[in-house]
Amino acid sequence: MISPAPWAVLWDMDGTLxxxxxxxxxxxxxxxxxxxxPFTRADFKATFGRRNPEIFHYLFPGGISESESARLGGEKExxxxxxxxEKGVELLPGAWNLMNALGKAGAGQAIGSSAPRENLxxxxxxxxxxxxLGALVGMEDxxxxxxxxxVFLKGASRLGVDPSRCVVLEDAVAGIEAATAAGMRSIAVTFVAHHSEEALRAAGASMVVPNLSVLDASVVCRLVSPNDESGPGS
Ligand SMILES: [Mg+2]
Structure with missing residues (x-):
C-alpha cells in the first residue's frame, strides 16, 4: 500500500491558539x-500580529536604529x-482536542508566528x-x-511538506494573506474577533469558523486532499 503524501497544519500562535x-x-x-x-488602542489595532521591527517602524516613522529597536523590543518582550x-496562559477553546486529533490523523504541525522564539x-x-509540534518558526527565523x-513556507520546509499540502490556521488578515501567498489553504478563526469574517474571506480564507471546537481533523484534512472536489472554497 502506498502511504498517503504527508500533510501539515501550520498554526499561528497569538489569537489562534x-x-x-x-x-x-x-x-x-x-x-x-x-x-x-502613549501607546493607544488604535496603535495596537494597527500593529497587531506584526513583528517587532515593523511595529517600531510604525511607532517611530522618523526612524529608529536597528540596535535601538532590538533593545526596546527585548525590553517589551x-x-x-x-x-x-505571572497570570498564566491557556489554550483557546477546542485547541487542545484539535491538535491531538490532527496528530492522530497524521498531520505534521508547526507554529508560524511573528513572535520572538522565547515567547513561543x-x-x-x-x-x-x-x-x-514538529517545528517552530518565529520572528528571528x-x-x-x-x-x-x-514564515509559512519555512514551516512547511522544516516539516518536509509541500506548501500545497499545508493548511494554515489564523486569526488575522495579514496571516491569511501570507497563507494565500504561500499557495496554502487556510482556515480563519474569529474567536478573539479582531478581524471580520468578510475581511478574512477576502484575504483568501477557505473557511471561517467561530472557534476551534467546531472543527474536526477530517474537515481540515479535506482541504488538502487531492480527492477533494467539493470542499469549502474549492
Ligand atoms: Mg494571530
Whole structure:
C-alpha cells in the first residue's frame, strides 16, 4: 500500500491558539509610557500580529536604529513574558482536542508566528503543546513578517511538506494573506474577533469558523486532499 503524501497544519500562535493580546497591550503601553509617548488602542489595532521591527517602524516613522529597536523590543518582550508567567496562559477553546486529533490523523504541525522564539517557547511550556509540534518558526527565523509568505513556507520546509499540502490556521488578515501567498489553504478563526469574517474571506480564507471546537481533523484534512472536489472554497 502506498502511504498517503504527508500533510501539515501550520498554526499561528497569538489569537489562534492562545489569546495574549492584553498581555501584549500592557507591555507596549508600559514601554511607550517610559519613552514619553502613549501607546493607544488604535496603535495596537494597527500593529497587531506584526513583528517587532515593523511595529517600531510604525511607532517611530522618523526612524529608529536597528540596535535601538532590538533593545526596546527585548525590553517589551521581557515585560510580556513576566506577565504571562505571572497570570498564566491557556489554550483557546477546542485547541487542545484539535491538535491531538490532527496528530492522530497524521498531520505534521508547526507554529508560524511573528513572535520572538522565547515567547513561543514560553507558551509551549505553559500550555504543554510542545510534543505535538514538529517545528517552530518565529520572528528571528524570518526577514519579512506576514503578509509575506516566508514564515509559512519555512514551516512547511522544516516539516518536509509541500506548501500545497499545508493548511494554515489564523486569526488575522495579514496571516491569511501570507497563507494565500504561500499557495496554502487556510482556515480563519474569529474567536478573539479582531478581524471580520468578510475581511478574512477576502484575504483568501477557505473557511471561517467561530472557534476551534467546531472543527474536526477530517474537515481540515479535506482541504488538502487531492480527492477533494467539493470542499469549502474549492
Ligand atoms: Mg494571530
Amino acid at each position: 492562545v489569546d495574549t493580546a492584553e498581555l501584549h497591550f500592557d507591555a507596549w503601553s508600559r514601554l511607550c509610557a517610559g519613552l514619553g509617548s 521581557l515585560m510580556y513574558r513576566a506577565a504571562a508567567r 517557547e514560553l507558551i509551549l511550556e505553559l500550555t504543554n503543546i510542545g510534543d505535538l 524570518t526577514s519579512r513578517g506576514k503578509p509575506d509568505p516566508e
